[in-house]
Amino acid sequence: MTRSICILFFLIVVLSSCVNKEILDDVRIATAVGFELAENEELKVTAVVPNYMPDKTITNEVATETARINKEAREKLDRTKSRPYVSGKIEVLVYSKEISEKGLMPYIDSYFRDPTVGSKIFLTVTDSDIQGLLQYQYGTRDNGMYISDMIEHNINVGSLPTTNFHDFLNSYYAEGKDPFLPLIRQIDNEIKIIGNALFKDDKLVGEIPEDKLFTFKSLMDRKTSQDSITIEMDKEKYAFLHKIKSNRTFKFDNVEKTKEFTININIEGLIHEYSGGKIDKKMAEEITKKTKEQITSQAEEMIKTFQELETDPLGLGEHVRSHTKNWDSKKWYETYPNLNVTVNTKVKLTETGIIE
Amino acid sequence: MKKLQRTVNEKYMVSPFLAFFLIHSIQFGIGILNFQGKIIERVGNDAWIAVIFGGILIHIIIWLIFKILIIGNGDLITIHYDVFGKWIGGFFSLVWILYFWAIGIIVLRTYVEVIQVWMFQDISVIFFTITFLLLVYYIVSGGFRIVTGISFLGVVIPAYLLLTLIYPLNQTEFRNILPIWDHSTTEILLASKDMTLSFLGFSTLLMFYPYLKHANKSKLWVHGANFITMFIYLGIMIISLAYFSQKHLLRYHSPTLTMWKSVELPFVERFEYVGISSWALIILPNICLAFWAASRGMRQLFRFSQRKALIGMLLFTIFPVYIIKEREHIEVLNDYISHFGFYLITCYLPILLVVTYFRKGRRKKH
Known part of the structure; x- marks a missing residue:
């Protein structure tokens, strides 16, 4: 009796571990996947895998396949490779504009489910072109990590919300x-954040250009910090303002009747560069005023576009x-769309660097 | 044949404060993984109010259970025997035993399902079940004190998981909870009823009450356990509401596990694996206590050894766990059992209190 129980227990312990193993060296760990439409309207999937070389460098391995849906492409890719793909370490998904205009949800589904x-x-x-974008080796690592790091630091200390x-x-x-x-966008041998894509539901409808990213971030997040803006003063003089912190509040009262909506932005910043020379009190006021005007007009214009879209x-x-x-x-x-949105901006310059 | 056991030898008893861990560990189990969906479907951003109401209702029922136990002076089976007689009382006892047993089965099956979905799609249900049930046998056959010990560990060790709630906090938008009381009172009360289902299991108190030393002192601990359970549910509900937008949350089977996807640690890429494995320790006391209550009930009702009853029950557990294959069936079964439990505690227990009072409580005063 005791012996049979022991055998049973042993079997259970041994057999219970009979699940599919995924050993790190035996799988392809995809870090980025790109989606674009092929010529025959099929889906063209590009997967990026880091390849750890014996001399400790990392190369960027890219494979492309067309199929009707994402996982079918993966299955096709698996058939060409020595090791199967796994999606546990995906860092970035890149979608082409065409697909974004069609609606992203069908192409997100497999990652939503996983x-x-x-x-x-x-x-x-x-x-x-996504295949080209993912193929080029930008840094010393694979492109998945590269793009992910790029976006992350731009969120933390840059102009992405x-x-x-x-x-x-x-x-x-x-x-x-x-x-x-x-x-x-891939520009020659560089990859660059060129703005933000705006969606209505899951369909791409518009864009925010590079030069308005600062204003967009200030509008988007309740509290932001660490991004910068170039202020155009008159006579080809420019000031470079670095944001220490900003907060944004919404104000409205009975909005469906009055159709009035107010957004308040408070920015505290310092001057990193000024091409006009010395900044005295009057100049500082001037810069503050210009900054205010620039952000307010950009913001109001941007919101108008949102309403139109x-x-x-x-x-x-x-x-x-x-x-x-x-x-x-x-x-x-x-x-x-008929909302009357007013933006109030307050700017406070706290420092001008170590010179007057 | 053994005798109906009315008093428990003092060496088998446990301190009253351990009632806290017993109650908390059985309330807090599988329900927490997906309790949000049903409530939010009904009352949206007011779901957290329903959590509080649900908790209060359970406090009232715990009060009621203590009244029954103090007047009846025994466990559920002896009270049934005393107030309804051998046959009718026996029938009611059997219903409760089956209910406790069903809790054990469904908790185990739901946990296996979580492993299947989140960790290993190809895990062998039958082997996992048998391994787990061997563990349950080992613990429950050790007696009530061991079950209590496991309950204690099952609360204390996985408590670190609460810290992981800090991660989703980074991405919360607390305005999601506003405006407060945006739904009608009836809707909120209905949702509160749904919420009470997540608190179930504490009725095992009816079985282990004679095992509590100075049982009167345990009242505060039992209420305390329910309060802490409610508090944790409330916290998780508020964080889920703030972390997800409502329609987004409703897309997930288990929002609580999905929140773990936001955990980023330098040494663990996917925290769910750690979390779900730790969860085994949360549901272990859950299952043990349910099986203990059921087998103890069998021993009292049919007067044969509790060990034999336990072995029989464990063997019969393998079958339903194995044949339930689809998630939908698991959900339906969960629903049935929790609704059954709800009506047992809200409709049957008040009746039992009244009957016990008239049959036993009044006699005492003469």
């Missing part, structure tokens, strides 16, 4: 908010919803 894919990966849109997979899905499913994604990346709708009982999303979308 328990092994993290919620902090980045989604990006590009207008370059917080964005990741979770944020995209959250905004997509929120009733009063629309998603946006960073827009990247009927997209709401700032989440004004969500904010109104959180302050309105029995909020009706349909009614809001009728109000939104």
Whole structure:
């Protein structure tokens, strides 16, 4: 009796571990996947895998396959490779503009469904040829890590608002908010963030150009810091303002009747560079005034574009919803394009560097 | 044949404060993984109010259970025997035993399903179940004190998992919770009813009450356990509401596990694997206590050895765990059992209190 129990126990312990193993050296760990449309309207999937060489360098291995849906392409790729692909370490998903215009959700589904894919990966849109974009070796690492690091540091200390997979899905499913994604482009041998792509639901509808990223970030996030803007003063003089911190608040009262909505932005910054020479008190005031004007006009213009495109990346709708009982999303979308949005900007210059 | 056991030898008893761990560990199990969906579907951003109401309702029922136990002076089976007689009482006892047993089965099956979805698609359900049940046998056959010990460990060791809630906090938008009370009171009350389902299991108190030393002192600990459970549920509900937009949350089977996707540690890429494995320790006392209550009930009802009852029950558990294959069936079964439990505690227990009072409570006063 005891012996048979021992044997049974042994068998159970041994056999229970009979699940599919994924040993790090025996799999291809994809770090970036790109999606574009092939000529025959099929999906062209490009996967990036880091290849750890014996001399400790990392090369960027790229493979491309066309198929009807994403996982079919992966299955086809697996058939050409010595080791199978796994998606647990994906850092970046790159989508072509064409696909973004068709609607992203069908192409996101397989990652949404997958328990092994993290919620902090980045989604990006590009207008370059994706195979080319992912093929070139930009840094000393694979392109998945490279692009991911690039986006991450631009969120932390640059001009990108917080964005990741979770944020995209959250905004997509929120009733009063629309998603946006960073827009990247391959320019010669460089890869560059050239703005933001605006979505209505999951369809790309517009873009925010490079020079407005500062204003967009100040509008998007409740609190931001560490990004910078070049202020155009008169007579070909420029000032470079570095943001220490800013906060943004929304104000409105009975918005569906009055159609008035106010956004307040408070910016605290310091001057990193001024091409006009000495900054005295009067000059500082001048810079403050110009900054205010530039940001306010950019912001108001930007919001007008949002209204024309009927997209709401700032989440004004969500904010109104959180302050309105029995909020009706349909009614809001009728109000939104005719909303009169005023932007009030306050700028405070705290330092001008170590010189006067 | 053994005798109906009315008092428990003092050496088998446990201190009253351990009731805290027993109650908390059985309330806190599989439910926490996906309790948000149902509530949010009904009352959206007001879901957290339903959590509080649900918790309060459970406090009232715990009060009621203590009343029954103090007047009846025994466990559920002896009370049934005393107030309803051998046959009717026996029938009610059997219903409760089956209920406790069903809790054990469904918790185990749901946990295996979580492993199947999140970790190993190709895990062998039958081998995992048998291994787990061997462990359960080992613990429950050790007696109530061992079960209590496991409950203690099952609360203390995985408590570190609460720290992981800090990670989703980075991406929360607390305005999602506003405006407060945006739904009608009836809707909120209905949602509160759904919420109470996540607190179930504490009715095993009806079985282990005679094992508590100075049982009167345990009242505070039992209520405390329920309060802490409610507090954790409330915290997770508020964080989930702030972390997900509502429609987004409703897309997931288990929002709590999905929140772990935001955990980033330098040495662990996917925290879910660590978390779900730790979860085994949370559900172990859950299953053990359910099986203990069921087998103890069998021993009291049919008067044969608890060990034999336990072995029989464990063997019969393998079968349902094995044949339930689809997620939908698991969900439906979960639903049935928790609704059954809900009506047992909200409809049957008040009746039992009234009957016990008239049959036993009044007699005492003469």
